Amino acid sequence: MHTRVCRLHGQHDIRIEEIPVEAPAPGEVIVTVGAGGICGSDLHYYQDGGFGPIRVREPIILGHEAAGTIAAVGAGVEGLAIGDRVAMSPSNPCGSCKYCDQGLYNHCLNMRFRGSAMRLPHEQGLFRDRVPVRAEHCVKVSDDITIGEAACSEPLSVCVHARAQAGDLAGKSVLVTGSGPIGVLCAALAAEAGAAEIVVTDLQDVPLSVAARMGATETINVATNNARMAEFAVDKGHFDVCFECTAAAPAIRSAIEALHPRGTLVQVGVTGDLPLPINLLVSKEIVLKGSHRFHPEFPQAVALINTRTIDLRPMITQTFPLEDALKAFEVAGDRTQAVKVQLTFA
Secondary structure, eight states, rough: OOEEEEEEEEETOOOOOOOOOOOTTTTTTEEEEEEOOOOOHHHHHHHHHTTEEOOOSOEEOOOOOOOEEEEEOHHHHHHHTTEEEEEEEOOEEOOOOHHHHHHHHOOOOOOEEEEEOSSSBOOSSBBSSSEEEGGOOOOOOOOTTTTHTTTTHHHHHHHHHHHHOOOOTTTEEEEHHHSSSHHHHHHHHHHHHTEEEEEESSSSSHHHHHHHHTTTTEEEEETOHHHEEEEEGGGGOEEEEEOOOOOOOHHHHHHHHEEEEEEEEEOOOOSSSOOOHHHHHHHTTTTEEEEOOOOOOOHHHHHHHTSSSSHHHHHGEEEEEEGGGGHHHHTOOOOOTTTTEEEEEO
8 A cells, every 4th residue: 555745855845755564562552644734843854954953864755734534453453443533633742862761742751742753764754645543642623623724733733722821811902913723723722711902913915814713802914003012011011911922023022021020021923043132031020931832732722623513624724635735735834825735644
């Protein structure tokens, strides 16, 4: 048996190729992939050949957001059967390093993460028709949701972890800078947690319109209405919490200005070194927290999707078949028209 794969050979060089698929090993299942979402890291690999020090050094199958249907079950697998629809966690901590021993699996020293070029050989991803997966990485999804929604379990897990960094949001005023997939999911989770006010900013109207459908009480295009953000900075700020999802220096500064004293800034977006307004950070006693990946949050995210407590349908803006992967990546890189672009498979 063979499977098609979406393999990146270098910058702007995506090829649809075939590789063999073996029978599932003990403890594994074979999943027929139904949908997979293009993430920011996938885009960086495609557009720039990597990000920061992480570079594509050999051909890599992309993709770490995917869901599908179990087609075969290996020996020793319990609780899963052929025909089950599952979301697949791309995270594979070693379980034995000093951080895994502390339960900090997202900080594993030997992490193997699907579709990542951090290690050599690269960790191959999920953009393929059929893929072997460890059974413990599969979480069943409801028959009532689409496979595309299920494929959003990974980014939602990232945001569930970020929300935990912020503490109780009930009755709080929340700012979300950036309305890409992570930003709109943070807005949705803030609404689910009972936030009283959720303001989302961006430079483009299309993602802001999605944020408005996913929980934002106000959206601000800072390219055309930055004066509104200045209003939130009056009298040392307005917001209790900010989820910073852009990793852009102007947005981070604006967020710190808009947080009131002892407010919390959860940094979700990633980039290289940036200047920070340290004087403001200190004088306002801002709590700055990073947020990195997830681990126990993956099944929590699937549970939120299964009940549509978080409705992900507004954020899936385009879907392309695998054979049109090149076009899908081009559209995914255009924020004037896309939030979450997904591939579908055989």
